[in-house]
Amino acid sequence: MVRLQNVAKRYGEGPEILHDVSFALAPGSFHFLTGAGGSGKTTLLNLIALAERASAGALTLFDVATDGASRAMRAQLRRRIGMLYQDCRLDGNLSVADNVALPLRIDGTPTQTQRDHVAAMLDWLGISGKSAALPAVLSDAERQRVALARAIVRRPDLLLADEPLVSGDEEVALLLVDAFERMTQLGTTVLVATRDAGFAARFLHPRLHLDGGALSNGEASS
């Protein structure tokens, strides 16, 4: 599903943000990616989401070697990935429904199907009342649900979440983890980055721990 082999990343001549990272995620698995701020979690997620290119090593997604893949192929691979950004990355000029519909629109999904999927998604996350609202008027928790809806509206094969649990809202955090777990039951591979190792430790899901850009083999201290 996802396989990294000796992946390294540095920007220009700067220091290595990631070095020699190797791991594989099985289909339908749920992993936490823990590590302190600045340990390279976001960079690692961006590499897997094909938002960055590794400076060394190989990344295989859905059995496709991404290094030699064409731009069109990389775009095709991105369509199988849902990404929950730390800052939500909603489009401030589009309504909640339009934001959630963006991935379907990119795929060229028929308009009526788009409407149905978006409505079902907002309904499931309990924000259907906000579908016409602009992101600016939403609370942080609502914004995060919209971002989640957009990340999973396509039923992605791989779901990446960057620091989704930091809002300090225990209820939201639990709802998100619950949603992620449901996704794995549908066959989605989930990787959740968090600096809150203690929260991650409350679940039985395996943890990958980044320390200074390198994967440490043992379990993170909790």
Add this chain to the structure above:
Amino acid sequence: MRITASPERLRALPIVPDPSRWYLAAVVAVMAFLAALAGIGLIALGDARRDWNGALGGTLTLELPADTSPPRLDVVLAMLRQTQGVTGADALDAAKTARLLEPWLGKSVPVDILPLPRLVDIRIEGGGAVDLDGLRQRLKSVAPEAQFDDHRLWLAKLLAASSRLQAIAAAILAATAAVAAASAAFSAGNGFARNGERIALLHALGAQDRDIAARFVLSAAGTGLAGGVLGGLAGAGVWATIAGMARSLDAPSFAPMVADRPVVLVIAAVMLASALIAASAAGLVARRRLLRLP
């Protein structure tokens, strides 16, 4: 459950590719106007040149003094007939010469008392490939006072001038195309920058380069076509006015310039080219900007 975008807009990616579309349409319109006039000028000049070339090919008149003796005249005729490019040479008799002068002198003047020059009608090949200077040199030995009617010389100058005018018209065409392309490229770059954040998001969500670029190409094509139609029609209007004036003057020199069919073709080509140039320039810029995304 309400989605704010209309169904039509839902199909295309939500990008406003060209926030400065009115500016672009105006620039393209002016360029199309100039291009239409330059294009029509190019065609009119081409037509005129063909006519003038034909006039060059036809005939040539040699003028000999009135007192040229018949044997000398025969020598001249023989020399002319041997010249390459000359298909025939005949001396005009007195009656024919008199008829040529009738419009000026009237019928009542007894032309036989006037010292009329002897005229020789020379027919030359279509290409007009006669070495006039060489012929003049050789004639000097047998008839030093022989003179060519020099309208050929004048026509040749006109032809040279018109070819320079054609070069200028072609340069104007190229310049208008370049300005239209540059404006469309600038406009697309501007649109890309204004939509930068959304395009980056669409890209991250898996949008294909070609789908994003298509928004820029289609928008620029529409704007370019609008400008082209506007400018082309204005050019056609100006042309129609000039042609109408020429017709009312009944000036034969304008006659070859009022052929309508090529003018319509030129206008149509200018409109189409406006759309194509704007679209390809915008598409090129969009593709290049997209390559900056991972």
